[in-house]
Amino acid sequence: MERIARQLRQRVPVTKIELVRNLDQDLILKVLKEIEPENAYYCKRVLEKLILFLEENGEEINDDMYEKLSDLLQAAPLNPTQTEVISYCVLSKPGNKDMNLKVREAPNVISGLGTTGLRTWEASLYLTEYLLNTDYCDLKGATVLELGCGTGLVSMALYKYHPTVKKICITDGDSQLIENLPSNLQLNDIPVESPKISISKLCWGEDELPDPNIDTIVAADVTYDSSILDDLVGLIYESMTQNNHGSTLVRNAYIAATVRNETTLKEWENLLNLGVQDKVWEWTIMEPLSFGGIWYPESTPEIRIYRIIKV
Template sequence: MLANQSPTTSGLDKFTANILQRIPQRHLHIPFDSIQNDEQYQHSLLATLQTISLTNPFYAKQTLESLLGHRAQTVISGDLMDSYYDLLSTLLFSKPLLATDPDLIQYNITPQISIKVWETPMIISGAGTTGFRTWEASLFLCEYLAAEMSTTTAMTTSFKGDHKFNGLELGCGTGIVSMFILKFLQSISGNGSVCLTDGDSSLIEKLAPNLTLNDITATEAETEIATPETSITHKSQRLWWGEDSIPENVDIIYAADVTYDSSVIPSLVTCITQALTQGVKYCLIAATIRNEDTIRVFELALDQVPLRWEIVQERETSAGGNYSNISGQAGLVWYAEGTPAIKIYKIEL
């Protein structure tokens, strides 16, 4: 389970993370007193709102109206007040984004690592895929990996020194989990390779802008991000479960929200079995429990192979809000009220 929110959580950091994640305005808590006492943050917040206004001017306008409509003369310092109102004046006639309009969302997984994603967050499914938005299970898996890779575990040692992390993502969608791993590898001067896969070729083609946004060079071929001490490579390819072969030299497979329908379970389990048989050490699957019957089909399919599995982390149905991450430190990811329970499965031969 997730720990209670740490008392050391910065209200300012949380507020910034929330507006970058575009949480609904009705859930946005503005720390007026903290903003008033930190002029440096007031400068930073103005820059953040200017950036948001480029892709979602209506959201920036709403945030400014909430901020300036409450004790405006005392919250923002006099020198900056004109700049805030100048920005608001340029946004007065902005309209809400359409459901099909993309937005540039930033997820602060840890205080040190954030991921930017072009996505259409209001679209649940379109063009035969659910991969146009980031799902909560992906964020929870990122939080889990952040905790695992930041502690003394077998996973951590596979990132450092002479060890090399070799991972593959199934159903990568927006690519957020793999991008987090790549940025983590860069942050610790680690070594590794990451393969992003999805059954939808159009989603693979859309990965390039997101990779570029996160300073991860993107090409169709394998790309290397290297320093004299490190070697980090990544590639993207289409992979149809149960039909296409798993690439060689993969140690860990990970995926989020790939158990959404019982009809895909047989091919998913076939793919996992194939991977483990050819030498993959284990698979991590973050599953959102929208339907107990569907997740039971998944567990029974694993048992029938048979494969060994355990639930290594889970979170209960969300009451909504920011939570501490799995390590028990201050959490910056926001989960909507009613977010279903999420379980992370570790699967081995």
């Protein structure tokens, strides 16, 4: 039942939620009431599917289910640019407490308003689970730079659930996304003025890094466009080779890449190989996670995490 509750909070399509007999109807109603102010139409669709499932299986149905569905009959779908608060539950290693994050996003927007950063993409979810649950990512005492932060999920997760991280520099090249970040931080009880956080616009190839002590770079879904790969690799190259004014050199980068276009990804890997030839770094594709709590659409392509390690 907790798994179904997590899926509801993440707005998994009702056709993808695996319903079971002997559902805790009170718990489902409780979760739907939490969601209703943000997306009443989704709640209506869940109840329609759930009641039909229970009826077909001869299960007794709580009267409150019918009453709530009656209340929601006039609910209409959100328009594509409307936002809602979506909750993501990151499962942790056995014996540890699950980690929850809230993000206000426009989940139906792909490239509306000139940006792809108004929704949380699967590579950000995957990178978040990876950084929080593997021993390969040594972030103890690290000053972390996130590139192309979008909704800010990765950085917020590091702040809340990776206490040994020293500082997180959250950046994006889109001013609108930078302006949206404080509200997402507040949703997760993260103080915007915390000395452990900085938020700034960063245009690759133009702006200097926001902190001289950055030693780790993280980024998700920043390799989809071949036109920006030179600037991305150039930034990583400079961060690992140029010691300006006593600054720290970056020693690790973790880049989550969704395999959408093999040609673009091959170009990315060819650029990484130039850094190998120059003996600046080595790179590897990390082993996939063996577990996870976040739901991914069945159509989600393979997601790879590239670790770039300074020689």
